[in-house]
Amino acid sequence: ETGVTQSPTHLIKTRGQQVTLRCSSQSGHNTVSWYQQALGQGPQFIFQYYREEENGRGNFPPRFSGLQFPNYSSELNVNALELDDSALYLCASSRGGLAGGYNEQFFGPGTRLTVL
Amino acid sequence: EDQVTQSPEALRLQEGESSSLNCSYTVSGLRGLFWYRQDPGKGPEFLFTLYSAGEEKEKERLKATLTKKESFLHITAPKPEDSATYLCAVLNSGNTPLVFGKGTRLSVIA
Numbered sequence: 001e002t003g004v005t006q007s008p009t010h011l012i013k014t015r016g017q018q019v020t021l022r023c024s025s026q027s028g029h030n031t032v033s034w035y036q037q038a039l040g041q042g043p044q045f046i047f048q049y050y051r052e053e054e055n056g057r058g059n060f061p062p063r064f065s066g067l068q069f070p071n072y073s074s075e076l077n078v079n080a081l082e083l084d085d086s087a088l089y090l091c092a093s094s095r096g097g098l099a100g101g102y103n104e105q106f107f108g109p110g111t112r113l114t115v116l
Numbered sequence: 117e118d119q120v121t122q123s124p125e126a127l128r129l130q131e132g133e134s135s136s137l138n139c140s141y142t143v144s145g146l147r148g149l150f151w152y153r154q155d156p157g158k159g160p161e162f163l164f165t166l167y168s169a170g171e172e173k174e175k176e177r178l179k180a181t182l183t184k185k186e187s188f189l190h191i192t193a194p195k196p197e198d199s200a201t202y203l204c205a206v207l208n209s210g211n212t213p214l215v216f217g218k219g220t221r222l223s224v225i226a
Contacts, residue, residue, distance in 0.1 A: 004159070040218070042120075042205070042216030042218050042219055043205075044216070045213035048213075090159050102150065102205075102214045103148065103150075104162050105150075105162060106162065107152075107159030107161070107162075109157075109158055110158075110159050
């Protein structure tokens with residue numbers, strides 16, 4: 001069973017640029033959630049995708065957008081990067097269930113984004 | 117607004133010294149409370165889901181309990197490999213997203 005993978009591992013961008021982060025979900029999982037984790041903080045929910053449809057969104061501006069593909073892999077796109085976007089971006093996959101797509105989430109290792 | 121507060125922020129234990137981590141929450145209706153472990157530079161690792169007050173779950177040296185206002189993660193006879201940040205998250209019964217606490221950074225010294 002393949003775990004959740006994310007690419008790239010690290011990324012450095014400058015303010016105003018755009019970035020795309022990628023996530024491959026665990027085999028058998030149909031739900032993917034994205035989180036932003038600043039240093040010393042807990043993860044903050046960005047949005048969730050279930051069977052290619054957005055299934056919930058946190059308090060993030062529209063320049064954060066996403067996509068889920070038929071194989072349940074996913075992308076996170078961030079436009080017009082700001083310095084405060086520097087963080088660890090985590091992807092988590094799950095099968096859904098009683099607590100929706102949040103139960104028994106398996107997280108990837110994350111992408112460390114630095115905005116200069 | 118849903119809130120999750122974890123205490124203490126950091127905890128240093130001697131190997132074998134049992135203790136508890138606290139997660140206090142404020143939600144209009146709890147749908148689920150989750151515990152995760154996060155090692156430095158890695159994504160969180162799922163530990164437990166608790167759904168209702170009075171529920172308990174165990175895994176090796178860890179035991180999670182839940183009341184209507186808080187959850188405890190009890191660590192019995194910890195080992196150095198238990199050193200990590202432990203995160204708590206709650207899911208409201210409404211259509212609101214999962215909310216994480218800031219975590220408790222646990223260090224177990226041999």
